[in-house]
Amino acid sequence: MTTEPSRHYGRVMLKISGEALMGDQGYGLHPPTVSRIADEVESVQQMGVEVCMVIGGGNIFRGLQGSAQGMERTTADYMGMLATVMNALAMQSALEAKGLHCRVISAIRMDEVCEPYIRRRAIRHLEKKRIVIFAAGTGNPYFTTDTAATLRASEMNCEAIFKGTKVDGVYDKDPIKHPDAKRYGDVSYDEVLQKHLGVMDASAIALARDNRLPIIVFSLDAPGGFRSILEGRGTYTRVQN
Template identity: 75%
Template sequence: MDDVSRKKSEPTYRRVLIKISGEALMGSQGFGLHPPTVERIAGQIKNVTAMGVEVCMVIGGGNIFRGLQGSAQGMERTTADYMGMLATVMNALAMQGALESIGVFTRVVSAIPMDQVCEPYIRRRAVRHLEKKRVVIFAAGTGNPYFTTDTAATLRASEMSCEAIFKGTQVDGVYDSDPKQNPDAKRFERISYDEVLMRNLKVMDASAIALARDNKLPIVVFSLATEAGLAGVLRGEGQFTTVGQS
């Protein structure tokens, strides 16, 4: 293999945080966990770790319970958000089980202490897990109500000194309008944090985008169904959008 081919096949980043919505684990179901989908995503994570990339993850809980929806239906917001955090722990344990079954060592680290099922969040310990090539799955958001898992993902990525956040979605990047509603929607190859905020493009919530901008942390938005797979996106293959500095 020549030098050009070798460089192209190497991952762009060496330590990343992968953010996946809870809905991504539903598959074709309308609720809950779809084991074949969880296993497929776990296989993509294994391919990335095989490249020598250190991986941490944040998984949402919207497939089980979403705090905002509970609040909108009359539930007290703080209680609803804590219920949403517990849903993310369930998803994290499901992903851990899928990864461990294919030989990937993992740790689930929760912002809400629950020692019988996962570790409490201690930054230095989590960093050490990454250095030992374990996949670290952060659960329970930030441990505080009123903060989304998007914000938790950006916070943990910053604390872990990740080089980028990879956000897996149902579309292959960031568009100027909903591509499902508008067939003429334009996909951005690259867009700045400020433009995402100005256009209200819903890549992540505003606090997450602002935190990523302040820490110069790029956000790569890609489709979980991409043919290149997550490993391909890490090598710069396939379609995706990078949110970064202008």
């Protein structure tokens, strides 16, 4: 277990993959799983922490995979961005069902379903204790939602990015395939890049490094895992200088 004295984070970014929303299904959305993740977010907001989110779209459509199958890359990436909007709306619905105030903000204008990205407005939502979900990536092809999460976290002045995964940190090799895999407690941005540790894509790691934005990698499958880290408990890996 990795522990440190409890510190107060005022504002954080939670980055999760689209696959995290599909539960044991092979595709799409699993409403009980979406609701469980909403519970995790609610528990953190109850601590007084301002929360923003970026959710991938791989459970519906992955642009890079579509491109590999012969689709024009830019078109495939825009389709992936639309998938992230669908996931963001699903999460918004789950959060609002719990009585929480939430806004979906899209990098691509679609005013009938969500707000356009305006930095000052997004910050104001957070100050009003609304949960903000950033959708449609950066609005540009060739950029991943990892990069979008790091960009928005920097723009929102977040104190850390929490990357929710299926494992409880960063390992030197796949812990599912290799029982002897070693988990890092702390690892530097440069080491992540040099060893290809797969925390986030290289652009996201470089952007986080340049803005001195820590990345906390933890298991989203562990109930209460998100809150426990904010309370100074739990198991995770911290990526920082």
